[in-house]
Amino acid sequence: MISPSTFTDHPSTLPASTRRPVRRDWSVNLALIGHSGQVGSALLHRLQQLTGLEVELKTVINRRQTGHREDGELQLVPRASDDLDQLMQSLRRAGRPALIIDCTADAGITELYPRWLRHGIGVVTPNKHGLSGDRLLYERIQATARLGRAPLRYSATVGAGLPILRTLARLRLAGDPPRAMEAALSGTLAHVLAQVSQGERFSAAVEDARRKGFTEPNPLEDLSGRDVARKLTIMLREAGFPDVVIQREGLVPDEWLTAPDGAQRLEQLDALWMDRQTAARRAGERWVYAARFDGRRARVGPVTVPADHPLAGLSGSGNLVRLQLATNPNTPLDVFGPGAGVAVTASAVMADVAEAVATFNERN
Numbered sequence: 001m002i003s004p005s006t007f008t009d010h011p012s013t014l015p016a017s018t019r020r021p022v023r024r025d026w027s028v029n030l031a032l033i034g035h036s037g038q039v040g041s042a043l044l045h046r047l048q049q050l051t052g053l054e055v056e057l058k059t060v061i062n063r064r065q066t067g068h069r070e071d072g073e074l075q076l077v078p079r080a081s082d083d084l085d086q087l088m089q090s091l092r093r094a095g096r097p098a099l100i101i102d103c104t105a106d107a108g109i110t111e112l113y114p115r116w117l118r119h120g121i122g123v124v125t126p127n128k129h130g131l132s133g134d135r136l137l138y139e140r141i142q143a144t145a146r147l148g149r150a151p152l153r154y155s156a157t158v159g160a161g162l163p164i165l166r167t168l169a170r171l172r173l174a175g176d177p178p179r180a181m182e183a184a185l186s187g188t189l190a191h192v193l194a195q196v197s198q199g200e201r202f203s204a205a206v207e208d209a210r211r212k213g214f215t216e217p218n219p220l221e222d223l224s225g226r227d228v229a230r231k232l233t234i235m236l237r238e239a240g241f242p243d244v245v246i247q248r249e250g251l252v253p254d255e256w257l258t259a260p261d262g263a264q265r266l267e268q269l270d271a272l273w274m275d276r277q278t279a280a281r282r283a284g285e286r287w288v289y290a291a292r293f294d295g296r297r298a299r300v301g302p303v304t305v306p307a308d309h310p311l312a313g314l315s316g317s318g319n320l321v322r323l324q325l326a327t328n329p330n331t332p333l334d335v336f337g338p339g340a341g342v343a344v345t346a347s348a349v350m351a352d353v354a355e356a357v358a359t360f361n362e363r364n
């Protein structure tokens with residue numbers, strides 16, 4: 001169970017909760033980075049409602065503020081530049097198992113994972129940057145996790161917790177990695193392309209995906225294909241193909257990501273996408289954003305597929321991963337379900353927290 005937290009100046013992020021005793025000998029100290037974001041605040045609600053999990057939220061941090069529990073209350077104060085160093089020191093000083101939950105999309109924070117894991121602090125994260133970025137960082141994260149001092153969980157980074165990464169890791173362990181993969185890995189792009197095919201304007205469909213909580217903090221990360229490329233990188237690494245280079249084609253030019261008015265340019269694509277979808281419909285096809293791996297090369301980008309293709313049937317935040325296995329070439333292994341959205345993501349992070357706590361408890 002989580003002990004109650006009282007924020008003094010950010011009440012909207014905190015639901016009311018009942019004070020419950022914490023079994024001190026078993027509780028795991030938690031720190032949540034990104035508590036004011038969409039996923040972070042949904043996670044806070046879940047932590048508050050959960051019974052039976054022996055955790056205590058000690059610290060919350062966002063870009064502007066940090067909150068430490070003092071006398072049973074979390075007091076928020078403006079952030080100091082060395083807050084993340086202080087966080088690690090204070091969790092270590094407490095002498096209890098500790099977990100840091102990174103609910104940001106900040107690449108810089110992921111560089112701290114190896115240090116935290118080496119010092120016995122567990123990491124739970126939906127942030128894709130550390131696992132998909134620089135190969136050296138990825139290997140340092142995995143190597144420090146393998147030391148076994150603290151758990152690392154990141155099921156929410158791909159398919160918002162759908163059983164994709166675990167399946168790939170098990171296939172690799174079994175010596176049966178997929179020979180090929182085809183996937184729709186973006187709730188945003190599935191939603192946008194499905195809406196456009198029903199006559200919606202491209203720019204309005206993107207705004208709708210943002211409102212529904214499917215997009216990255218910067219939706220251009222989705223539209224450029226970079227978010228999908230990150231997910232495919234994590235999948236390939238998990239499946240044992242760390243050297244594959246992914247070719248990427250976006251729905252928007254990469255330059256828009258750095259242009260100050262990048263997000264305002266989407267209306268420029270309304271007519272193009274209307275024409276594309278009309279032509280595809282006449283040909284009995286649909287535009288989808290596909291991630292493909294043929295055993296050697298990988299690509300993410302927009303493609304047309306027949307209207308009855310499995311990837312064409314996705315709507316809402318649907319993800320589909322189809323794996324071709326050597327052991328069963330005629331029957332692909334499909335993983336299908338809601339792969340984006342605040343609620344499913346917070347749920348996956350919550351499950352990762354519970355697994356990480358169980359790992360600590362098994363050792364104590």
Ligand SMILES: NC(=O)C1=CN([C@@H]2O[C@H](COP(=O)(O)OP(=O)(O)OC[C@H]3O[C@@H](n4cnc5c(N)ncnc54)[C@H](OP(=O)(O)O)[C@@H]3O)[C@@H](O)[C@H]2O)C=CC1
Binds near residue numbers: 033103104345
């Ligand atoms: N939405 C979805 O369907 C899914 C999301 N994810 C991942 O979840 C993560 C969170 O997404 P989301 O909640 O939408 O993002 P938001 O932009 O809503 O929230 C981000 C949070 O991180 C905080 N933050 C950002 N940078 C820093 C920093 N340097 N130091 C401390 N805090 C920081 C923000 O603080 P502040 O309020 O001060 O800006 C905010 O609280 C992302 O990595 C995303 O890729 C993964 C799977 C699915």
Ligand SMILES: N[C@@H](CC=O)C(=O)O
Binds near residue numbers: 159185222227340
């Ligand atoms: N922005 C992503 C959600 C998180 O991974 C998507 O649209 O699928």
